[in-house]
Amino acid sequence: MVPVDRNRVAKPASLTAPNGAGHREHLRAAMYYQSPRNKAYGFAHYKEPDVVTALNKLFHNKCAYCEGKITSTGPIDVEHFRPKGQIEGEVNHPGYWWLATEWTNLLASCIDCNRGRNQTLLGSEDGQRLTQGERLSGKHDHFPVAGPRATCATDDHALEDPLLIDPTCVDPGEHIGWKVVADQPLAVAISQYGQTSIDLFGLNRSKLAEARLEYQLKLDEEFLCLKTTIHKIAKETTDEGVREWMPVLQMHIDRFFSHAKANNEYSAFARHIVDSRYDTVSEMVDALLARVARESPVGAAAR
Structure with a gap:
């Protein structure tokens, strides 16, 4: 509910x-x-x-x-x-x-x-x-x-x-x-x-729990895709390569967190799953952005 x-x-x-x-x-x-x-x-x-x-x-x-x-x-x-x-x-x-x-x-x-x-x-x-x-x-x-x-x-x-x-x-x-x-x-x-x-x-009831489990597996798969995308971006060696990946990363982030919206099926349970992953996603994205900042010309000039 x-x-x-x-x-x-x-x-x-x-x-x-x-x-x-x-x-x-x-x-x-x-x-x-x-x-x-x-x-x-x-x-x-x-x-x-x-x-x-x-x-x-x-x-x-x-x-x-x-x-x-x-x-x-x-x-x-x-x-x-x-x-x-x-x-x-x-x-x-x-x-x-x-x-x-x-x-x-x-x-x-x-x-x-x-x-x-x-x-x-x-x-x-x-x-x-x-x-x-x-x-x-x-x-x-x-x-x-x-x-x-x-x-x-x-x-x-x-x-x-x-x-x-x-x-x-x-x-x-x-x-x-x-x-x-x-x-x-x-x-x-x-x-x-x-x-x-x-x-x-x-x-x-068992059938309802089974439906929520199926939904959780879908969320787990999307979370894995999100983490994989972040890891791929982290391996880029140029700022241009990173910038090309950013729209894809944003798409994965938006799709994953959208499951908590009230119009979605089992959104209360989905919010529980999404919230439990929030810190992990935030830390990974922050680490990626920090790396980009350090390795960019602007970051190098600031050191």
């Missing part, structure tokens, strides 16, 4: 316009819930085409939680951060129905992060040995909070303390880190919020 600024995408008109489908549906739901109900209202308009388009743009066609790319073969689930129909473990809670068509409660999610499914999950109790087991994961109707919970439309849900991370409200990097255990890149908890999110979203 990476921080997401929801304000960079306009609110979908179907949810906000007075005559929009979402707004009209909210009014019908409010009337429906004026009397106690045993069955949740059947919302449908939170996934209007303009909502899906806006969510795909906001999250760069990625799942808000695992950052896997969402494709035509695996369309997004329009995810309610606060579940709209019921809350797991809360028998008498009607769900946050009043937020069912609220833009700030909607995120883009892949099926595996959003729906309850049996998954092979990886872990490590000591940070060294890899463990794995199959169990149910996926957010589904879970929404654990620390302390009081809003139970009706007149309660201020902003006073809640959710134990799950909404990347549009919280910086996930403060709660989730990364560690490679037995060659498997795992999300590791920095806080209780991170641990709950890792567990419920299934951020260490």
Whole structure:
């Protein structure tokens, strides 16, 4: 997960316009819930085409939680951060129905992060040995909070303390880190919020860890190409030869560090890898530039 600024995408008109489908549906739901109900209202308009388009743009066609790319073969689930129909473990809670068509409660999610499914999950109790087991994961109707919970439309849900991370409200990097255990890149908890999110979203499911490993191998290959380029430049004997190599070096540097940008798949994990290599790249480039400065006519004149 990476921080997401929801304000960079306009609110979908179907949810906000007075005559929009979402707004009209909210009014019908409010009337429906004026009397106690045993069955949740059947919302449908939170996934209007303009909502899906806006969510795909906001999250760069990625799942808000695992950052896997969402494709035509695996369309997004329009995810309610606060579940709209019921809350797991809360028998008498009607769900946050009043937020069912609220833009700030909607995120883009892949099926595996959003729906309850049996998954092979990886872990490590000591940070060294890899463990794995199959169990149910996926957010589904879970929404654990620390302390009081809003139970009706007149309660201020902003006073809640959710134990799950909404990347549009919280910086996930403060709660989730990364560690490679037995060659498997795992999300590791920095806080209780991170641990709950890792567990419920299934951020260490085996297929996801395999995808991150494949991405890491790609980064390792690019890093090797970057180091090789620097070594080749260092062997040049003339300033002209060095200058000819510099655009190639810049291309390798830009490509390697671009993986940490938020629009890329698994960018939080990629940032971890890139940051861990930053000092090495910086030292190698500084040493190269220092050598060029010493051996150039300007450098020689300065001595």
